[in-house]
Amino acid sequence: MSVLSFLGGLTFPRGIEPPGRKDQTRKQAIRRLSFAPRMVLPLTQHFGRPARPLVTRGQEVVRGEPIAEADGWPSVPIHAPVTGTVEGIELMPTARGPKTEAILLRTAPGDSQVVRWSRERTLEALSGEELVEAIRDAGIVGQGGASFPTHLKFAVPEGYTVDTLVVNGCECEPFLSADHRLMVEATDSIIDGVRLAMRAVGAPEAVIGVEDNKPDAVAALQAAVAGEDAIRVVQLKSKYPQGSEKMLIKALLDREVPSGGLPYEIGAVVNNIGTMAQLGYLLPRGEGLIERVITVAGPGVERPGNYRVPVGTPLRYLLEEVGFEGDDPSRIILGGPMMGNTVAFLDVPITKGVSGVLVLPEGAGDESEQPPTQPCIRCGRCVEVCPVGLNPAELGRLAAKRQYAVMEERFHLNDCFECGCCSYVCPSNIPLVQYFRIAKSLNWERAS
Template sequence: MGLFNIRKSTFKHGVHPPEHKEETNGLPIRQFPFAPLIILPMAQHIGAPSQIVVREGQEVTRGQLLAKAGGYVSVPLHAPISGTIRKIANVPTISGKMSMGIYLEAFPASSQEVLEGTPVDVETATAEEILQGIQDAGIVGLGGAAFPTHVKLKVPEGKHCEILMINGIECEPFLTTDHRVMLEQAEDIFTGIEYLLKATGAIRAIIGIEANKQDAADHLEKMIPEGAPVSVKVVPVKYPQGSEKMLITSVLGREVPSGGLPIEVGVVVVNVATTAEIGRLLPHGRGIQERV
């Protein structure tokens, strides 16, 4: 399936704030130096906090499980660096509230290789096994909400997912992380889409991208695997185009009922960076320990 541009296709109203994306949209992704000490709150996501399974003084390897999921609407936490657990105590979160947290001191000479786990084979795994693999990897929505992805992907009984919508809009000023992910991690994105199609039962996927990222749209169009039920849709630049309900209206002309979810109109929406992480982590059984 090919790229198609319908620039007049969009939702009503919206605003056009200054974009300020040119400062970073041309810069390649680089590895940030590992900090000597990392503080990890257990409440980094929507839902129940993660439950710590390590102890003070314990040495851990990057990618090792530090905390298990605190319930269904929760995810585990994996070590972002190899090092030593120096302290377990209450720490402040970005919300201003307190949470139990881990103080992890890095090994100064470590190569920081990531621990491998049990791979999830997209060819043989069931939808439930893929959802479990996504939860085990600690994957949450990377578009900002940090809602556990396995919960979002679970199609309620009596509902049907027809279309998987991959959200590559990134309409907020200054932000260019999704833009760079689409340019540099296309293979991971399409691997992630393969997992997501099977997990949701969707028959096709559409990648939505704003017109100010035409290079990413062109690149992904060229990278679509032969025969894959995937297309790319470019939509006008406007805020809040990246809101999933607005995106569905722009791309499909469907309106999600007030108070309803996208599945009410046969759609599941997943952020493009989240999709790339699924494609990067599940084939190796790894837990998420970094993001762009």
């Protein structure tokens, strides 16, 4: 055990400790959101190739039925979140920006909306590889926000061995508490999912990291694995961005992922707790991913809480259902306040990777209300908090001079995972993380 555990809790070096602000939702049991009259299912709601539609306009579908298939290995299928009728396949706005093709489903009025489709399978008989395929067939993507297909993470390249499955139960972003509620309410599904994931990647051990601001979640998980040596539940000091892969591996295993490398290179695969809950619930039933739990919080939300939301539910419908009456998209963030993104329109759907809907105070999205950016005073705070040991001040100076290639070649810009710690602490309000996002995307465009 790391010496850090004797100095106030196991964790990773640097990072920040923003106020948790989870009280609005963390004690509220998960509720089901009602079914919207019309669902919008983008064919691209995951990293990789878009899914291919299996349905045509006018076709009737049942809840759970595949409506789009994976287009090759780096892709996942999409399942109908409601029983209803296909209205068409059209270009629709998404939270990611440009319009993309989406299947539009009209929800059957008055239907009980029970799941009516499943695939028969004997899970016990499947090899690790077959399990990975079953995970792809279920359309599972990472539930922490990145929407990376889970089967791609589990397909460990030849020549590598994974000894530990690392499970992220940190939920270190302020406001979000959906994972917390899952750990308390869906403990058995999570542990079933962990066991399946261990088989899929061939890991003999698993460790679940949970921050110390969720003692009830730690207790529930520890009770569920009592007497099971292969799965450990470890309490970590609450700190941001502990949920990111490299930080979590450092905190739990005291190993470092090399610059530009991936966790399997040091014997680990990392997954989110919500992904484990999906895996443990869906695979034994032979069902696909059609809904997820989302935290809805912030001022002006009359009924904040954690909601089980069908994938494809329009954001505008969800906001109306929780009693938010505003109409300003710049107040809405999908995900948490540190790594989430604002939306351009309210008419975008909730997709598989959306972990939260955060409503900001009035005027918060208005740029004219933001404190002005001042020159860098070389205080060094950004360097002190960067969890991957970069020099954000120097990177910021280079970004201002548009020396994007130098940022990458000499200052490891690509190791920046856009956690926002540097921007958070900067007394000059320099939007460092925005600079780095722009620089990375320009470098990427230049290289492709």
